[in-house]
Amino acid sequence: MANSDFAIVILAAGKGTRLKSAVAKVLHRAGGRSLVEHVVRACVPVKPREIVAVVGHQADDVSAVVTPLGVETVVQEPQRGTGHAMLVARRAISSRAKFAILLPGDAPLIRTETLSALVRAHREAGAAATILSAEIENPAGYGRILRQDDGSVAAIVEDSALTGEQRAICEINSSIYCFTLEKLWPCLATLKPQNVHKELYLTDAIAVLRQRAEKVQAVLATDPEEVLGCNTRADLAAVDAVFRRRKRAAVMDAGVTIELPETVLIDPEVTVGADTRIEPGVQLLGKTRIGAGCTIRTGSVLSDAVLEDNVLVKPYSMVIASHLSRDSQTGPFAHLRDGARLEEKARVGNFVEVKKSVLGEGVKSMHLTYLGDAHIGSGTNIGAGTITCNYDGVNKNPTTIGKRVFIGSDTALVAPVRVGDGAYVGAGSVITKNVPADALGLARGQQVNKLGWAAARRRELSSAAKPKKSRARTKSRRRAKPRRSKRKR
Numbered sequence: 001m002a003n004s005d006f007a008i009v010i011l012a013a014g015k016g017t018r019l020k021s022a023v024a025k026v027l028h029r030a031g032g033r034s035l036v037e038h039v040v041r042a043c044v045p046v047k048p049r050e051i052v053a054v055v056g057h058q059a060d061d062v063s064a065v066v067t068p069l070g071v072e073t074v075v076q077e078p079q080r081g082t083g084h085a086m087l088v089a090r091r092a093i094s095s096r097a098k099f100a101i102l103l104p105g106d107a108p109l110i111r112t113e114t115l116s117a118l119v120r121a122h123r124e125a126g127a128a129a130t131i132l133s134a135e136i137e138n139p140a141g142y143g144r145i146l147r148q149d150d151g152s153v154a155a156i157v158e159d160s161a162l163t164g165e166q167r168a169i170c171e172i173n174s175s176i177y178c179f180t181l182e183k184l185w186p187c188l189a190t191l192k193p194q195n196v197h198k199e200l201y202l203t204d205a206i207a208v209l210r211q212r213a214e215k216v217q218a219v220l221a222t223d224p225e226e227v228l229g230c231n232t233r234a235d236l237a238a239v240d241a242v243f244r245r246r247k248r249a250a251v252m253d254a255g256v257t258i259e260l261p262e263t264v265l266i267d268p269e270v271t272v273g274a275d276t277r278i279e280p281g282v283q284l285l286g287k288t289r290i291g292a293g294c295t296i297r298t299g300s301v302l303s304d305a306v307l308e309d310n311v312l313v314k315p316y317s318m319v320i321a322s323h324l325s326r327d328s329q330t331g332p333f334a335h336l337r338d339g340a341r342l343e344e345k346a347r348v349g350n351f352v353e354v355k356k357s358v359l360g361e362g363v364k365s366m367h368l369t370y371l372g373d374a375h376i377g378s379g380t381n382i383g384a385g386t387i388t389c390n391y392d393g394v395n396k397n398p399t400t401i402g403k404r405v406f407i408g409s410d411t412a413l414v415a416p417v418r419v420g421d422g423a424y425v426g427a428g429s430v431i432t433k434n435v436p437a438d439a440l441g442l443a444r445g446q447q448v449n450k451l452g453w454a455a456a457r458r459r460e461l462s463s464a465a466k467p468k469k470s471r472a473r474t475k476s477r478r479r480a481k482p483r484r485s486k487r488k489r
């Protein structure tokens with residue numbers, strides 16, 4: 001059920017100057033998603049009456065990410081600071097909302113439970129503002145919580161305005177707050193752009209609330225990592241590392257072995273079954289689903305792949321938008337893409353590319369092959385170096401190979417073409433016509449053996465390589481040699 005008395009506001013209008021990027025900050029990615037998408041996903045289960053995102057820089061692109069997740073957007077143009085952004089958000093917040101959680105679009109590690117706890121703490125204290133703070137080892141860049149001698153919050157001081165003494169404060173402002181709106185709005189109206197950036201800082205509203213003797217509290221985040229913001233590329237890398245570690249931990253908790261986990265990258269929507277083993281340097285991306293008892297060997301990249309149980313992916317294989325049925329094997333150095341499907345016990349070996357093709361049960365294609373737009377029946381063997389010539393320069397054409405077929409090495413199958421059940425194709429064939437079931441298809445030049453030809457050719461070449469002049473010189477040298485040796489004696 002939605003909590004009808006509070007809204008959530010996500011500030012996502014800023015450019016992100018410190019990233020030095022053409023892409024708006026909140027669209028940068030960490031842990032397999034854009035920053036703002038992480039934030040929205042953490043907010044939705046809190047069930048507020050509405051989620052409003054303040055957009056501005058690349059507003060359309062940011063809206064395209066958040067709108068499908070049920071977020072309303074409001075445009076801040078120009079962007080005159082976090083305080084100004086909240087004033088702009090007011091337009092979209094229902095008058096029935098008493099409270100608002102406010103959070104930045106660049107702090108993506110925040111969890112739903114922490115937001116719910118923040119609202120609870122705010123309600124229980126009857127506060128005007130509740131700040132989520134955190135104690136972190138390196139607070140540089142963050143606004144700091146200034147407390148009075150009695151421990152109550154006096155103000156938030158931005159990093160750029162800190163005195164030397166204040167710089168030692170390790171309690172930072174996460175920029176995640178809960179406000180009682182009727183107390184906040186009048187304070188926002190008094191804000192002045194008294195800072196180097198000439199912006200209206202939301203953080204200044206805290207001191208104003210205090211001056212008005214309103215209750216302001218700061219609650220420490222139990223996990224300081226949760227509030228990390230992304231202002232720089234280094235921040236993005238640090239946050240990405242946390243997401244990746246969390247995901248690996250969840251996968252290992254589900255009964256999966258990961259060797260050298262810090263080298264393995266797993267996107268948030270990936271699922272992996274128990275007793276699967278993942279070797280170092282593996283990437284599992286997109287909506288990849290892996291069954292139980294599989295082995296994904298080193299250096300392999302799987303994206304939007306589906307693996308049933310007991311599948312073996314040997315080193316350095318790419319499996320992209322493809323399906324591997326149980327007990328199938330692929331690699332090393334294989335490339336399966338765009339709708340490749342291996343049925344049970346099918347095997348694809350090294351330097352084999354399979355595109356939009358089905359390899360039936362037990363099919364083997366072990367070496368140096370391209371199979372594109374092909375349908376291959378069960379029990380068929382595809383020889384080394386086989387190529388389906390599926391593209392005629394305009395269209396992609398299908399190759400259909402029946403069951404228990406033997407395709408000899410170095411066969412080119414010029415599509416569209418069919419090879420019937422039980423047929424053989426001789427090695428080195430260029431197959432341009434259908435091969436009927438149980439037939440032998442042979443399409444290569446006739447071999448001719450000319451006896452003694454090579455030896456005769458060698459003789460001819462060696463006599464051609466010795467010009468007459470040089471032969472004369474050699475003869476005279478040979479004759480001269482014994483005479484010189486006689487003189488020596």
Ligand code: UD1
Pocket residue numbers: 011012013014015025026054076078079080081082084085104105106107141142143144156158172173174175201202203228229230231
């Ligand atoms: C802000 C806080 C700082 C806190 C830190 C935590 C202020 C003035 N400072 O600093 O105390 O420690 O977050 O990460 O609030 N935005 C808008 N419109 C604007 C300006 C910003 O929507 O006009 C958005 C940005 O897109 C961003 C968020 O507000 O998502 C915060 O802005 P940012 O510039 O990252 O503030 P910080 O310098 O990190």
Ligand code: MG
Pocket residue numbers: 104106229230231
């Ligand atoms: Mg920031």
